[in-house]
Amino acid sequence: MDIFRHRLIGLPALALLISVAGCSSADDSATVAVPSPDAKTAGMCRELHEVLPKKLDGRSRNDPGPRSAYTAGWGSPAIILRCGVVRPPKMIDPEVARGADPNAIGGGVNGVDWLMEKQDDGTWRFTTAKREAYVQLILPKELSGQADSARVLAEMAASVKKAIPTGIASMT
16 A cells, blocks of 8 residues: 555656646747836837837847836847947947957947957847937847848948937946
């Protein structure tokens, strides 16, 4: 009788393990930290969210979780946009301005200036400069080439120019 009882206890534990494993996701669904912009920046970010392209670099819009007017995504692995981020420290670093940091450079594409930072994992992070809100794009390793990056930034330029005025963003 004791052997039979142990087998019965083991079955529910096995079923629980299988159900938990079945709930885990093996897909590339992105999850991103949602920025917390001030009220002025939040309004610009909501406007940007409304004018973002449905496709970016041929990738369909697939917003990450948690859903927010401050984040967007395209494709899988995803190109991720975050609006209302804090100013990157390298944006005011004199070494970057002089071009001394090969992993952080400034440049413009179609009338939008960006701080371009290569990350340790091979991705690229682009943050708008000379705009009233900081907008960040993160490109997966698959789009790490210069032509890929330029194409994505060129496609994003119209939306950024429409929603985020030129100027100086708040210091946060």
